[in-house]
Amino acid sequence: MRFLHLRYCRIGHFANVAHRTHYRTVGTALDTLVNPRPFCEIPKEGYPLIGNLLGAMRNTSRSYLYFKEMHEKNGPIFRSKVGPIEAIFVLDPLGVEQVFRAEAKYPKRFPVDVWKHIRKEIGERDGLLSSEGSDWLSQRRKVNQTMLNTKVVHSTVNSMTEVVRDFLNYLLSLQINNHSINLNEEIFKWSLETIGQVLYDTRFGCFGENPSMEGRDFANAVKTMMQTAEELVAFPGTLAKFLFRKKWEKHRDATALLFKTARKYIDQTMDKMKLERDRGAGENTSLLQHLVTHSDWEEGAIYASVTEMMVGGVDTTANTIVFAVDILSRNQDIQGKLNAELCDVIREDEPTAADFQNMPYLRGVVKETLRLYPVANTVGRILQEDTVVLGYKIPKGMQIVFPLYAMGQNEKVYTDPLHFKPERWVRDQSAKKSHDAFAFLPFGFGTRMCVGRRIAELEMHTFLAMMYKQFRTELINDTPLELTTRLALVPNSPVQIRLVPRESRRT
Numbered sequence: 416m417r418f419l420h421l422r423y424c425r426i427g428h429f430a431n432v433a434h435r436t437h438y439r440t441v442g443t444a445l446d447t448l449v450n451p452r453p454f455c456e457i458p459k460e461g462y463p464l465i466g467n468l469l470g471a472m473r474n475t476s477r478s479y480l481y482f483k484e485m486h487e488k489n490g491p492i493f494r495s496k497v498g499p500i501e502a503i504f505v506l507d508p509l510g511v512e513q514v515f516r517a518e519a520k521y522p523k524r525f526p527v528d529v530w531k532h533i534r535k536e537i538g539e540r541d542g543l544l545s546s547e548g549s550d551w552l553s554q555r556r557k558v559n560q561t562m563l564n565t566k567v568v569h570s571t572v573n574s575m576t577e578v579v580r581d582f583l584n585y586l587l588s589l590q591i592n593n594h595s596i597n598l599n600e601e602i603f604k605w606s607l608e609t610i611g612q613v614l615y616d617t618r619f620g621c622f623g624e625n626p627s628m629e630g631r632d633f634a635n636a637v638k639t640m641m642q643t644a645e646e647l648v649a650f651p652g653t654l655a656k657f658l659f660r661k662k663w664e665k666h667r668d669a670t671a672l673l674f675k676t677a678r679k680y681i682d683q684t685m686d687k688m689k690l691e692r693d694r695g696a697g698e699n700t701s702l703l704q705h706l707v708t709h710s711d712w713e714e715g716a717i718y719a720s721v722t723e724m725m726v727g728g729v730d731t732t733a734n735t736i737v738f739a740v741d742i743l744s745r746n747q748d749i750q751g752k753l754n755a756e757l758c759d760v761i762r763e764d765e766p767t768a769a770d771f772q773n774m775p776y777l778r779g780v781v782k783e784t785l786r787l788y789p790v791a792n793t794v795g796r797i798l799q800e801d802t803v804v805l806g807y808k809i810p811k812g813m814q815i816v817f818p819l820y821a822m823g824q825n826e827k828v829y830t831d832p833l834h835f836k837p838e839r840w841v842r843d844q845s846a847k848k849s850h851d852a853f854a855f856l857p858f859g860f861g862t863r864m865c866v867g868r869r870i871a872e873l874e875m876h877t878f879l880a881m882m883y884k885q886f887r888t889e890l891i892n893d894t895p896l897e898l899t900t901r902l903a904l905v906p907n908s909p910v911q912i913r914l915v916p917r918e919s920r921r922t
């Protein structure tokens with residue numbers, strides 16, 4: 416815990432020293448800057464040769480807890496090796512800041528080798544999530560123009576409310592037939608249908624009495640891709656193919672179907688836009704139209720980017736909603752406060768994009784859910800320059816991991832960290848502790864942070880606003896929710912709920 420005694424100072428004060436030592440550094444005490452400790456002094460977890468292989472094998476499904484326990488044992492920074500792969504775990508917001516401030520033009524995450532191999536087999540290329548270097552930046556700049564454009568993002572709200580309206584009716588019909596709703600099973604249909612509207616400009620028909628064949632195939636492919644990825648992505652491509660042939664083939668075929676679907680809808684949109692342009696009309700009317708507008712997309716890149724955005728955008732929002740509903744169902748008083756805000760602000764039956772600006776408590780509910788249940792589990796970077804982190808010299812090429820679950824429960828940042836308190840995020844709350852920007856990273860940070868953040872927030876806000884304006888939710892069984900880490904941090908026990916209609920508060 417010795418780092419906690421460092422006297423921190425701000426960036427720039429020691430720029431000349433940083434230059435002399437050739438280490439990227441920010442906010443570190445002068446003594447550790449001039450004289451940073453060697454890498455080998457970072458507390459180490461594991462044994463000679465095998466490193467932490469046993470710990471990693473025993474704890475794959477509870478890595479979120481394991482990282483927290485390892486930090487409690489070793490302090491805010493430790494290193495751990497699994498076979499040949501070494502990673503540095505950093506908990507302290509100052510260390511997080513030091514890594515991000517040193518970020519280069521092309522931020523690098525740990526590559527998913529399996530995807531690169533599979534893309535080659537099916538004749539497709541890397542998208543935003545998996546590309547690197549100048550290829551990544553070129554795609555990211557184009558996608559940013561749409562996904563970070565508030566006006567374009569807000570224009571999707573009507574299609575989002577339409578999906579939620581249909582989905583709530585579908586849940587009610589399930590409840591009539593089955594007396595309760597298994598949210599973990601159903602919520603995926605909502606998030607897939609929403610992302611279909613946003614990214615493919617289409618309704619797949621994932622729920623309802625007669626879900627379309629295409630919707631069913633697409634949903635199955637997304638699920639298969641997620642389920643098979645879990646084991647495959649942990650290994651280098653060639654080894655994964657050798658060890659898990661069947662899974663590899665399933666993963667490849669599911670990926671091929673997702674690319675085929677993206678090609679179909681993107682080509683359709685391009686043809687439609689061309690026709691409209693020829694007729695003299697030229698306004699983009701959907702988010703997908705905005706995305707394809709760039710004539711300089713490299714061969715195949717738009718299909719890859721849209722496919723990877725879809726992959727990044729389904730399980731993340733779905734599981735965050737399951738976590739939020741579970742915790743709200745256990746806290747009827749918080750549901751009551753949320754409902755009061757929703758009824759005060761939403762003048763029409765359904766929320767508008769502008770309404771969300773005036774609902775700090777709703778935003779607090781989502782933030783607090785992501786603090787306690789960070790679906791991404793970790794954010795990581797590969798250092799591209801030697802960097803001083805929390806007083807240690809870390810060589811370039813090293814993998815840095817930020818364990819989000821442990822960070823969300825850091826007592827140095829959050830008072831009463833185990834309690835769900837949406838008001839801690841509400842601005843003018845006098846008791847609010849100011850949260851360090853580098854302590855809360857559910858969407859990552861910097862130029863490579865989640866490109867779908869605004870869409871994800873709008874989706875989740877729309878869902879919760881419509882659900883909790885009309886209903887109370889109750890749990891059928893209030894045994895504590897179990898968590899597990901697969902590709903992401905997800906619920907591992909059913910969240911079985913009942914929707915109870917609320918009486919309208921307004922006349």
Ligand code: HEM
Binds near residue numbers: 543
């Ligand atoms: C609760 C919802 C979500 C969470 C918590 C989440 C979290 C994250 C995180 C932690 C990253 C890595 C950021 C980094 O390395 O700094 C990421 C990347 C990404 N996310 Fe999300 N995400 C969510 C929803 C979405 C949605 C809805 C989409 C698409 C519409 C999306 C698309 C992507 C893409 C494409 C990347 C890669 C960006 C790049 O490498 O440039 N995500 N997300």
